[in-house]
Amino acid sequence: MTADARKAHWTLYLYCGWLLLPLYWLLTMAVKRNQDITGTLEVIPARPTLDNFVEIFTNPVWYEAFANSLTYVVVNTLVSVAVALPAAYAFSRYRFLGDRHLFFWLLTNRMAPPAVFLLPFFQLYSAIGLFDTPFAVALAHCLFTVPLAVWILEGFMSAVPRELDEMSRIDGHSRAWFFFRIFIPVIRSGIGVTVFFCFMFSWVELLIARTLTASDAKPIVVVMTRTVSAAGLDWGVLAAAGVLTILPGIAVVWFVRRHLVKGFAMGRV
Amino acid sequence: MRNDKAWLAVLPVVIVVAFTAIVPLMTVVNYSVQDIFDVDTRIFVGLDWYRETLRDPRFIDALLRQVLFSGLVLAIEVPLGIWIARAVPREGPATAAFLIVLAIPLLIPWNVVGTIWQIFARPDIGLLGAAVTAIGLSYNYTGSALDAWITLLLMDVWHWTSLVALLAFAGLASIPRACYQAAELDGANAWQVFRYVELPRLRAVLTIAVMLRLMDSLMIYTEPFVLTGGGPGNSTTFLSQYLTTMAVGQFDLGPAAAFSVLYFLLILLLCWLFYTSVMKGGADDR
Numbered sequence: 001m002t003a004d005a006r007k008a009h010w011t012l013y014l015y016c017g018w019l020l021l022p023l024y025w026l027l028t029m030a031v032k033r034n035q036d037i038t039g040t041l042e043v044i045p046a047r048p049t050l051d052n053f054v055e056i057f058t059n060p061v062w063y064e065a066f067a068n069s070l071t072y073v074v075v076n077t078l079v080s081v082a083v084a085l086p087a088a089y090a091f092s093r094y095r096f097l098g099d100r101h102l103f104f105w106l107l108t109n110r111m112a113p114p115a116v117f118l119l120p121f122f123q124l125y126s127a128i129g130l131f132d133t134p135f136a137v138a139l140a141h142c143l144f145t146v147p148l149a150v151w152i153l154e155g156f157m158s159a160v161p162r163e164l165d166e167m168s169r170i171d172g173h174s175r176a177w178f179f180f181r182i183f184i185p186v187i188r189s190g191i192g193v194t195v196f197f198c199f200m201f202s203w204v205e206l207l208i209a210r211t212l213t214a215s216d217a218k219p220i221v222v223v224m225t226r227t228v229s230a231a232g233l234d235w236g237v238l239a240a241a242g243v244l245t246i247l248p249g250i251a252v253v254w255f256v257r258r259h260l261v262k263g264f265a266m267g268r269v
Numbered sequence: 270m271r272n273d274k275a276w277l278a279v280l281p282v283v284i285v286v287a288f289t290a291i292v293p294l295m296t297v298v299n300y301s302v303q304d305i306f307d308v309d310t311r312i313f314v315g316l317d318w319y320r321e322t323l324r325d326p327r328f329i330d331a332l333l334r335q336v337l338f339s340g341l342v343l344a345i346e347v348p349l350g351i352w353i354a355r356a357v358p359r360e361g362p363a364t365a366a367f368l369i370v371l372a373i374p375l376l377i378p379w380n381v382v383g384t385i386w387q388i389f390a391r392p393d394i395g396l397l398g399a400a401v402t403a404i405g406l407s408y409n410y411t412g413s414a415l416d417a418w419i420t421l422l423l424m425d426v427w428h429w430t431s432l433v434a435l436l437a438f439a440g441l442a443s444i445p446r447a448c449y450q451a452a453e454l455d456g457a458n459a460w461q462v463f464r465y466v467e468l469p470r471l472r473a474v475l476t477i478a479v480m481l482r483l484m485d486s487l488m489i490y491t492e493p494f495v496l497t498g499g500g501p502g503n504s505t506t507f508l509s510q511y512l513t514t515m516a517v518g519q520f521d522l523g524p525a526a527a528f529s530v531l532y533f534l535l536i537l538l539l540c541w542l543f544y545t546s547v548m549k550g551g552a553d554d555r
Contacts (some may be wrong), residue, residue, distance in 0.1 A: 009356040016370045019427065022389040023373070025396045029388055041399050083281035090278035095271045102279065107458045109290045113488040115509040116529040119300075119516045120293030143289040146282055204378045205493040211517060213527075221378045225495065235388060242381045249376025259366055 023246070029239035037235045050134065052240035069203070069219040070248070072134035072141070077198040079138065080145040081153075081191065088153035089179070093165065103154075107146040114207045117143065122211055134211040137219065141205060145198040152197060156190025157183075179216060192259035199252050203245075220245055295535075299525035302464065318527035330503065331511045332535075337485040338507060342425050346482060347475070349426065352435025355463070368438070371431040383495025386424040389434065401515050418495045421423075421505055424492060427483070433478045441467060442476035476547050480540055487536050488498035508532055 002013060031048040056062040090096070091103055121140050122131070130136040164186070168178040184191070210222045224241050303320070304312045322328050357367050360399070390410055392398035401408040409418040444467065452466050490509035493499060499506035512532060516525035 012353065012356040012367065015353055015356075016367065019370060019374060019431070021396070022385045022427065024387050026385050029394075037394055041394070041396075043396070079285070082286050086278035087282040090492060094275035096273045096275040096279075099275075102283070106282070106286060108288060109535060110535055111540055112290065112294075112485045113490075113509055113536065115488070115490060115512045115516070116291045116297060116533050117290075118513065119522065119525060119529075120296035122517070123296070124293060135511035139285075140289060142285050146285055146289075150282060161438060200376055204376070206378065206380045207513070221380045224384065225380055231484075235394065242384050245378050245381050246373070246376065250373065253369055253372050253376060257369060 026239050026242050029235055030243045031240075032236055034234065034236050047230050052236040053244075055237050056240055058246065062220075065121075065218050065220040065223040066244070068134050068213075069209075069216050069221065070216075072087050072137040072209070072219065073199055073202045074144055075135060075138035075188055076141045076202045077195055080142060080149045080198045081194055084146060084149035085184075085191075088150050088157055089183070091154045092151065092157035093162065094166050109147045110144055112143065114143075114205070118207065118211045121208065125212055131212060132214045132217050134219075136205070137217070138202075140208050140212055141202045143208075145201055147195045148197055148201065152194045153190055156187045156193070160186055172224070185197060189259035192256040196252055196256045196259075200249065205223075278350070296394055297526045297529045300522045301530050303523060305522045314496065314523070318523045322524060322527045322531060325524075326365075327511060331451060331506055331508050334505070334506045335487060338421070338489070339483060341422060342429070342486045343479065343482055345426055346430045346433050347479060350430045350478065351437045351471070351475075353430065353434040354437035354441055355467075357434075359442060367433065371434055374431050374477070375427050377428075380495050381493035382424065382428050383492045384422065386427075386492075386496055390420050390423075412501060414501055417501060417505050421493055421496065423491070424496065425486070428483060428492070432481065435479040436474045440471040444470050472547075476544070481541065483543060484540055487539070 028042070029046050031050065032042070033047065033049055033051070036042060036045070036047065091099060102161055102252060117140070121136075125131045125136040125140070130139070160183070164182070165178065168177075168182055173182075179218050206221045206225070209219045210225070213222060220241065224238060224245075272441055302313060302315060302339045304314045304317075336475050353371070357371075358364050363426050381475070387395075388548070390393045392402050392409055398408060398410075402412050407413075408416050409417045448466050448470075449462065488509055490513065492506050493507060494510060497505045499510050509532075512525060517530060
């Protein structure tokens with residue numbers, strides 16, 4: 001393996017093939033008619049169709065669910081990064097009363113199973129009138145995205161030498177000016193990685209999103225599980241919806257692809 | 270630099286997390302010691318719900334299944350992930366492409382992962398199911414508990430090995446080339462390079478990877494919920510699924526709350542045990 005670090009082993013191609021095979025199957029399902037799906041097993045669709053996608057883009061139940069999901073994911077990501085930035089800066093630059101304990105306690109929230117919080121979340125968000133809105137889901141997802149954001153950002157910020165802060169102070173800049181005009185651009189790849197992980201963990205979650213929504217704010221992941229049980233199995237539309245839910249993730253990973261390698265390279269997720 | 274005013278910068282996070290974690294957690298603890306008939310009628314019952322939960326055979330069964338599942342998942346995904354990470358080229362144009370392909374399963378909503386495997390593994394419409402049936406093996410994950418377990422494990426390996434692989438790759442990428450050259454001069458074989466050059470330097474990232482896989486596999490809910498619905502029978506009902514049925518299916522507030530507290534404590538305990546043993550092992554090495 002040390003002989004040529006630039007060449008991929010053939011087994012890696014095999015593994016990537018195994019990763020892509022179920023996805024290929026999902027894609028073929030999405031362009032098949034239902035009678036073809038349940039009829040003969042076609043590895044390559046004989047009569048491809050876009051009807052399933054048309055159904056999703058013309059049926060408000062589907063496209064509104066997409067909008068709901070994107071709303072809470074974006075709100076969650078914005079809130080998480082906004083509150084995590086100053087906190088991560090404080091953790092990386094200062095020692096203060098109970099800092100270690102606070103940091104560790106934040107991380108333990110990542111270990112809490114969402115199932116544990118279902119009942120109190122349901123009651124809490126009903127009580128404050130946020131139930132069945134995207135904001136309830138966005139806030140509830142902060143349970144795991146905020147600790148994660150603090151953790152990742154703290155890692156990136158600690159890698160920036162303190163001399164940068166001191167130089168700016170000597171130059172007579174205010175702390176806020178330094179933070180927004182110098183520090184944030186310096187750690188932008190860290191912010192990219194943080195956005196990626198907040199987006200990812202909020203986008204893929206089902207249990208909390210399902211419990212905190214009823215009808216108006218139903219996210220796409222919930223519509224998928226509910227339509228299946230209600231209207232029989234429309235495999236084609238289900239597969240098409242599945243394909244569409246993968247696209248935002250691929251878009252995000254594409255935008256942060258350079259930062260991502262760097263972020264992972266710091267050994268912090 | 271000691272500065273207690275830094276608390277002001279941490280305050281927003283504390284407020285958000287207090288709202289999303291402390292308040293609900295206190296509610297759960299509060300419920301777990303009461304028998305609740307309606308909003309006004311509550312009786313303090315002490316630790317009765319805890320005793321009842323620990324004696325509940327369905328809880329014990331779900332717990333044993335959970336531990337078996339998490340153990341198997343870790344035993345497969347960690348070595349496989351390391352092995353994949355070592356196969357990815359360290360630099361060059363192909364590296365980014367491989368990393369993106371590896372990242373894709375991590376970005377798919379968990380219920381869609383379940384759906385993908387449903388249509389992939391079904392013997393009638395699935396490529397995998399049809400292929401296995403075609404070579405003459407009897408395979409039906411909705412009928413046989415063993416087949417359901419194999420399918421679930423395959424699905425989890427497909428879904429999460431990438432996380433271990435990406436983290437391990439990051440660790441490998443940070444090893445200086447000089448370490449490899451030194452090992453080559455010493456005439457180390459491939460295994461020795463792995464054991465004495467790479468593995469010690471992967472300790473930190475592997476700790477994170479194992480911790481994440483440990484806690485997440487202990488929380489698994491969505492994928493089996495979609496794929497098998499906990500069946501056949503209860504053979505793939507894990508802790509989260511049993512708890513969800515109790516909490517939002519039957520609204521058994523007290524028992525569900527006691528269950529929740531025990532569940533959370535179990536995950537904390539296992540993570541703590543793992544973490545301290547790794548840290549102790551690290552101290553011995555030096």
